[in-house]
Amino acid sequence: MLRRRLLDRLDLPTLFAALALASVGLMAIASATAEQPGRSGLWKTQLVWLAIASVSALVVMAIDYHIWAEFAFALHGVGIALLVAVLAFGKTVGGNKSWLDIGHIAFQPSEFVKWTTCLATAAFLAKRVTTRVRFVQAVQLVGIVGLPMMLIAKQPDMGTALTFVPIFVGALLMGGLQWRWVLGAAVVVGLFAPVGWSHLKPYQRERILLVVNPDLDPSGVGYQVRQSKIAVGSGRVTGKGLFKGTQNRLNFLPAQHTDFVLAVIAEELGFIGAAGVLALLYYLLYRGLVAARSSQDRLGTYLSLLVVCWFLGQSAINIGMVVGMMPTIGVPLPFVSYGGTALIAVMCGIALVANVRGHRFVN
Amino acid sequence: MDYRERWELKEYQSEQRLGRRAHLLHAAIIVVLAGFLGMFWYLQIVRGADYELLAENNRLRRIAMPPTRGVVFDRHDEVLASTRPALNLVLVREGLQDADGQLRRLESVLGIPYEGLKERLTAMHRRPTFEPLVIKEDVQLAEIAKVEARREWFPSVEVEETALRDYPDGTAIAHAVGYVGEVNESQLARVTDGSIQQGDIVGKSGIERQYDDVLRGRRGWKLVTVNSLGRPFGPSQPGRIPEDGAPLKLTIDKALQRTLVEALADEVGSGIFMDPNTGAVLALASTPGYDPNVFTAPVSRTTWMSLINDPRRPLNDRAISSFYAPGSTFKVLMTVAGLESGAITPSTTVDCGGSVVIYGRPFLCWKKGGHGVVDVHRALVQSCNVFYYLLGKKMGIDTITKYAKMFNIGEITGIDIPGETRGNPPSVEWKQKTRKEPWYPGDTISVSIGQGLLAVTPIQMATMISAVANGGSLVKPHLARDAAVDPVRLPVSAETLAIIHDALMDVVEEGTATKAQLGPIHVAGKTGTAQVFKKSAGIDADKLPKDEKDHAWFVGYAPAEKPEIAFAIVIEHGGHGGTTAAPVAKKVLETFFADRLPQKPSPEEKPSSQLQAHLAAHPEGSGAPPATAR
Numbered sequence: 004m005l006r007r008r009l010l011d012r013l014d015l016p017t018l019f020a021a022l023a024l025a026s027v028g029l030m031a032i033a034s035a036t037a038e039q040p041g042r043s044g045l046w047k048t049q050l051v052w053l054a055i056a057s058v059s060a061l062v063v064m065a066i067d068y069h070i071w072a073e074f075a076f077a078l079h080g081v082g083i084a085l086l087v088a089v090l091a092f093g094k095t096v097g098g099n100k101s102w103l104d105i106g107h108i109a110f111q112p113s114e115f116v117k118w119t120t121c122l123a124t125a126a127f128l129a130k131r132v133t134t135r136v137r138f139v140q141a142v143q144l145v146g147i148v149g150l151p152m153m154l155i156a157k158q159p160d161m162g163t164a165l166t167f168v169p170i171f172v173g174a175l176l177m178g179g180l181q182w183r184w185v186l187g188a189a190v191v192v193g194l195f196a197p198v199g200w201s202h203l204k205p206y207q208r209e210r211i212l213l214v215v216n217p218d219l220d221p222s223g224v225g226y227q228v229r230q231s232k233i234a235v236g237s238g239r240v241t242g243k244g245l246f247k248g249t250q251n252r253l254n255f256l257p258a259q260h261t262d263f264v265l266a267v268i269a270e271e272l273g274f275i276g277a278a279g280v281l282a283l284l285y286y287l288l289y290r291g292l293v294a295a296r297s298s299q300d301r302l303g304t305y306l307s308l309l310v311v312c313w314f315l316g317q318s319a320i321n322i323g324m325v326v327g328m329m330p331t332i333g334v335p336l337p338f339v340s341y342g343g344t345a346l347i348a349v350m351c352g353i354a355l356v357a358n359v360r361g362h363r364f365v366n
Numbered sequence: 367m368d369y370r371e372r373w374e375l376k377e378y379q380s381e382q383r384l385g386r387r388a389h390l391l392h393a394a395i396i397v398v399l400a401g402f403l404g405m406f407w408y409l410q411i412v413r414g415a416d417y418e419l420l421a422e423n424n425r426l427r428r429i430a431m432p433p434t435r436g437v438v439f440d441r442h443d444e445v446l447a448s449t450r451p452a453l454n455l456v457l458v459r460e461g462l463q464d465a466d467g468q469l470r471r472l473e474s475v476l477g478i479p480y481e482g483l484k485e486r487l488t489a490m491h492r493r494p495t496f497e498p499l500v501i502k503e504d505v506q507l508a509e510i511a512k513v514e515a516r517r518e519w520f521p522s523v524e525v526e527e528t529a530l531r532d533y534p535d536g537t538a539i540a541h542a543v544g545y546v547g548e549v550n551e552s553q554l555a556r557v558t559d560g561s562i563q564q565g566d567i568v569g570k571s572g573i574e575r576q577y578d579d580v581l582r583g584r585r586g587w588k589l590v591t592v593n594s595l596g597r598p599f600g601p602s603q604p605g606r607i608p609e610d611g612a613p614l615k616l617t618i619d620k621a622l623q624r625t626l627v628e629a630l631a632d633e634v635g636s637g638i639f640m641d642p643n644t645g646a647v648l649a650l651a652s653t654p655g656y657d658p659n660v661f662t663a664p665v666s667r668t669t670w671m672s673l674i675n676d677p678r679r680p681l682n683d684r685a686i687s688s689f690y691a692p693g694s695t696f697k698v699l700m701t702v703a704g705l706e707s708g709a710i711t712p713s714t715t716v717d718c719g720g721s722v723v724i725y726g727r728p729f730l731c732w733k734k735g736g737h738g739v740v741d742v743h744r745a746l747v748q749s750c751n752v753f754y755y756l757l758g759k760k761m762g763i764d765t766i767t768k769y770a771k772m773f774n775i776g777e778i779t780g781i782d783i784p785g786e787t788r789g790n791p792p793s794v795e796w797k798q799k800t801r802k803e804p805w806y807p808g809d810t811i812s813v814s815i816g817q818g819l820l821a822v823t824p825i826q827m828a829t830m831i832s833a834v835a836n837g838g839s840l841v842k843p844h845l846a847r848d849a850a851v852d853p854v855r856l857p858v859s860a861e862t863l864a865i866i867h868d869a870l871m872d873v874v875e876e877g878t879a880t881k882a883q884l885g886p887i888h889v890a891g892k893t894g895t896a897q898v899f900k901k902s903a904g905i906d907a908d909k910l911p912k913d914e915k916d917h918a919w920f921v922g923y924a925p926a927e928k929p930e931i932a933f934a935i936v937i938e939h940g941g942h943g944g945t946t947a948a949p950v951a952k953k954v955l956e957t958f959f960a961d962r963l964p965q966k967p968s969p970e971e972k973p974s975s976q977l978q979a980h981l982a983a984h985p986e987g988s989g990a991p992p993a994t995a996r
Contacts, residue, residue, distance in 0.1 A: 134383055173391070176387055176390070176391075177384065177387050177388070177391070179383050179384070179387070232409060232417065233417050233420050233421050234421070235406065235409045235410060235417070236409040236410055236413050236414055236416065236417025236418070236420075236421075237414070237417040237418040237420065237421035237422070238410055238414075239410050239411065239414035239415075239418060240410065240411060240414070249421055249422075250421055269406065269409075269410065273410060274406055274407065274410040274411055277406045277410070278403060278406065281399050281402060281403055281406075284399065285395065285396075285399050288395045289392075289395070292388060292391065292392050292395075295388055296385075296388065301384075304384055304388075308387075308388060308391060311391060311395070312391070315391075315394070315395055315398065319398050319402075322402050323402075326402065326405040326406065326409060328405060
């Protein structure tokens with residue numbers, strides 16, 4: 004009896020789609036690191052991470068999302084405390100102080116905080132009596148999302164900080180911010196863009212300008228984008244075959260197992276592979292929308308929609324970078340890129356969606 | 367299920383709004399993903415063939431193009447530092463196959479240790495692959511031929527053109543111009559705008575470091591296409607043209623500089639010659655020196671360690687960073703202070719009996735029997751200690767501090783090369799701050815003859831004597847022609863300076879510095895001996911052979927009537943300034959005045975009134991500002 008209830012509640016299609024994406028990622032990571040000394044076993048590490056992530060996802064699913072929401076702010080507080088801890092005694096990798104060393108495992112709190120941010124924001128929105136976002140609420144939302152974002156920007160991990168923007172925008176729109184405010188905010192942002200531009204570091208400006216004009220490359224950032232586009236384009240329809248991508252194997256591609264993993268897939272599996280990844284992503288996001296629609300209360304709806312916003316935003320930033328439509332920012336592709344904490348975070352995110360879906364029957 | 371009741375069910379109104387927004391989100395998802403699908407379609411199907419060609423044939427290789435560093439010229443536009451072409455042997459890391467085999471064969475062909483190369487190759491694994499590993503810098507053609515003859519053994523080894531900094535005068539110019547080297551971590555950390563990158567060559571000391579931004583230029587790069595075998599083919603694509611560094615013109619006179627280094631010979635010490643009217647440094651040397659050319663190619667550890675561990679510290683620029691007690695040369699400043707503060711007049715006399723008891727203890731004059739009755743002129747010429755003990759006692763330390771500060775003694779002069787030190791100014795405040803001790807009256811007496819707590823750098827003394835020479839203006843010493851700053855007029859009367867000036871001429875004429883005489887050109891100067899009370903910082907005195915001798919000083923200027931050159935010289939453990947430092951000055955001055963000196967210098971009569979000559983040398987509006995009568 005209990006087992007049947009559980010099976011009913013497990014949102015299997017969604018979970019399978021997530022695992023399918025992760026499997027594609029495992030293959031791509033194996034291919035990307037095959038030629039790299041000392042990294043050729045990374046796909047096994049990622050497999051272990053996937054197992055850990057799956058168990059974490061089951062834990063998230065096993066507990067009714069209402070209970071998670073009860074503890075949302077406590078969890079979010081823990082996450083923010085961890086971010087402060089990272090700034091205080093984190094480990095610096097590649098110029099970013101983003102990792103905490105726990106024994107032998109490097110843990111990236113910023114990934115975990117994405118998850119708690121969705122939870123806390125959804126809980127906050129659901130608790131309200133109003134159906135519109137009032138000014139005070141908007142300010143509170145800025146606090147919930149902006150505080151961790153600021154701490155992450157200090158690491159300075161601009162890429163991860165940027166992934167909080169879609170969550171914030173999603174919270175405002177789903178929370179029912181009236182359109183006139185949305186328009187007003189857009190106008191204000193438009194007006195202040197030049198000011199923000201002047202605050203950017205030269206290399207950041209360069210990256211943005213490169214999207215507009217890839218030939219303009221004073222410091223070589225364009226080299227990466229260019230190599231990524233060559234990798235993608237040369238894959239053509241069917242790709243060069245797994246483990247046969249020249250761009251990938253000859254190390255022309257930068258960060259080919261993390262940020263540019265989709266370029267490896269596009270090179271070795273071609274347009275079919277790339278379209279497949281996009282299709283799986285679409286299916287996952289669609290399942291999120293379905294869960295939102297079938298949920299019986301605001302909390303479930305908000306929770307699902309926010310996870311969808313998070314995934315959509317992060318995927319768009321990553322894919323945009325791979326095809327040269329976005330500036331080069333280090334953001335992993337959900338489920339696909341190498342990275343333990345990131346994988347756990349997105350698996351727990353999709354687990355929340357499955358959780359909402361599984362509890363759609365009020366009893 | 368009570369916890370659920372706290373989360374209300376959806377209401378009709380919010381359901382509607384939320385529903386609309388959810389649909390909107392769905393639309394956004396479709397638009398974004400379809401857009402990306404379109405982009406993949408465009409890249410892989412529309413442009414796929416082009417990109418395939420690029421990937422197939424074009425292995426783009428990025429080659430950094432370092433800028434040419436700016437040339438450094440002396441005052442007569444002779445080259446002090448330039449750049450010469452050289453060849454490096456590099457290992458290309460893109461598409462590297464059989465790295466081990468190639469490195470091992472390199473060891474057998476060229477004798478470059480395999481272990482070291484292997485280590486460096488491993489260390490580079492975090493760097494972009496288009497950066498090659500430099501196997502050996504500045505290789506000779508014979509070595510290249512050895513590699514080329516066995517091309518099939520070395521598919522990834524290539525010859526790269528490079529440029530090396532070249533100092534034609536090597537050791538003679540080392541401390542002024544400095545040397546260059548690969549940027550280190552701490553320097554990289556200070557640059558945030560990306561203008562310096564790993565592997566860039568930057569100035570490490572001297573002018574090279576001070577004006578690095580001017581000289582360095584900006585690196586560029588080009589893309590070279592190579593086929594799948596790693597051979598370059600077709601034209602290279604320009605990436606960014608490197609911007610060469612700007613040239614830099616110095617005030618240094620190469621010939622004078624060479625003479626100074628030769629004159630210092632094997633002594634440990636330093637000398638500065640400058641234009642007393644402008645502060646333009648004509649020669650600046652510190653011995654022992656080093657050859658800056660050894661740093662242009664990567665310094666071998668042994669060379670570096672031998673320079674670092676040499677007890678005589680050749681890398682140290684003694685002219686600006688070593689400080690010594692000024693000894694009797696400080697009496698020049700004491701005289702200014704005494705006359706200007708009114709503690710003495712030109713007619714004040716003291717009877718020197720060889721020693722004097724002050725504060726209940728005897729202070730000795732260097733002359734055992736004493737000098738007898740001396741006035742200011744004689745006291746300075748004869749360097750009578752007793753006169754200055756009493757003068758110091760009368761003035762007190764605060765007055766001495768005031769005038770020392772005025773003439774930049776114990777202060778940074780601001781010369782435009784890095785590493786200048788301050789020394790120890792003669793002041794109560796300084797002693798309190800650094801030694802946490804009060805100032806004792808006896809301290810003042812020691813300082814009065816330039817000993818005790820006082821320590822100055824040669825560049826400070828050169829600046830002080832320049833101020834005396836030019837009629838009372840403080841100049842800022844500088845090496846770059848563009849760094850000249852207007853002198854600052856000091857409140858010192860012409861009468862005071864004339865008295866000092868007359869005495870300093872007599873010092874060379876008949877006093878302690880006769881070895882600096884230059885025939886028709888009159889030299890004015892003051893010798894000094896610094897009691898070795900402590901070694902400069904950073905060296906263990908115990909490791910040095912015990913040297914009993916004091917440090918020798920000689921400061922001065924010439925021609926005495928209308929000074930064109932002023933100098934300060936220190937010979938460590940040189941004994942008396944007149945015997946060791948004065949001849950060094952003479953040799954350099956001979957070079958400077960070569961066209962005005964007869965082949966064989968003959969002694970000449972002294973001008974009748976040096977005072978008039980000196981005043982005539984500084985009329986209004988010529989060089990130095992007019993003297994203000996008090």
